[in-house]
Amino acid sequence: MRKIMMLAALGAATAMTTPALAGSPDGKIQVKVLGTAVLPDGGIDKIKYVDPTLAGTLTEMGVVDIDTKANDNVVPTLAIEYFFNKNISVETICCFTTHHVNGAADLAGTNLVNHVMILPATLTAKYHLDMGSPIKPYVGAGPALFFVFDEKPGDTAKALGVDRVKMSNSLGVALQGGIDIALGDNGFGISLDAKKYFMKPTAKFYAAGTKVLETKHDLDPWVLSAGVSYRF
Template identity: 75%
Template sequence: MRKMTMLIAAAAATALATPAMAGSPDGKIQVKVLGTAVLPDGEIDSVKYIDGGLAGTFADLGVSSVDAKANDNVVPTLAVEYFFNKTFSLETICCFTQHHVNGDADLAGTELVDHVLILPATLTLKAHLDTGTMFKPYIGAGPAWFIVFDEKPGATARDLGVDRVKMSNTLGLALQGGVDVPLGDSGFGVSLDAKKYFIKPTAKFYAEDVKVLETKHNLDPWVLSAGVSYRF
């Protein structure tokens, strides 16, 4: 995470410091450096498979339903946007976010998946509204491809014999809304942004290469960002 923060800061500094990039509130390219809160759901949409032995263990523990919740996280984000004209633009973001998936409801207090590192590759087409003021609101939508790395079984899952977990890379949808506020004619500004993702990854749990549990999750995070922008 520290390396990612340094890379984002270096990219932003390079973009802002290059003399050839004269700032303008009507420029074609906008770069944003944001602080982002990632607020996922993570609840289990369905249990697609459960091994009989594991089901028996849950029954012995008095567990009648299997559910989960992913924790929140705050990460740095770099957004790059290209304006086709005053109304329409295309934006992509770069960040990594790390989460744990823990049990909920009857499984509250259990640790199911550790260190899920996600790259939320997102591309949105945005429409900007000219209000005649310094406030420039926008809405957007587009595809999101959640790429998952480095997931590991949590402590409770390991205690049940799970030695490997795999979460699927998943294609979903992102809806977006926000506002840009230029600070004069220099190209600098501030930005507030909100995205709602609709993502349903699958988690598969293995014990000695035998699948013992498969669950489908409503990850569906809210992603809330605020930061500075530079347009040129």
């Protein structure tokens, strides 16, 4: 987290202080430093495998309806955008977000996966509507690849004998919409952005090296951002 904040600050400071990169609301490159709320779903789409012993244990506990929910998070984000012309651009973002996966339905109140760190590598093509004013709405879409790191079994999973959990990287798509607002002619501005991702990662739970549970999830987060921009 600290590294991302330092990177964002460095990017903004570089853009603002380099004389050769004169700010302009019509520049080719735009850098954004944003605060971002990551609001995932995390519900189970399908239970692909459950070990009979684990299934019996869950039945004894009175667990019939199994579901999950991932917690929300707020993180700093750095976005870099290149404009081909006044209407068409491409944008990529840089951030890490960390989540826990908790039980829902009959597993409500339980902790299944801890500290799932995600790098949401995203590239969107965007169309900007020229309103003849400093306010420029846009829409976009593009591929996204979620890289997953450092996931650990939660307390409830450990109590059921799980000692390792692995969540898959996931390829999906992102839809995007937002508004850029230029603040004068010096390249500075304000940006509001919303993305909806469609991702279906798989989680595998192991006990003593043996897979005891495999589930597919609708991660499908909303990613809502607001912050400052500099275009040059």
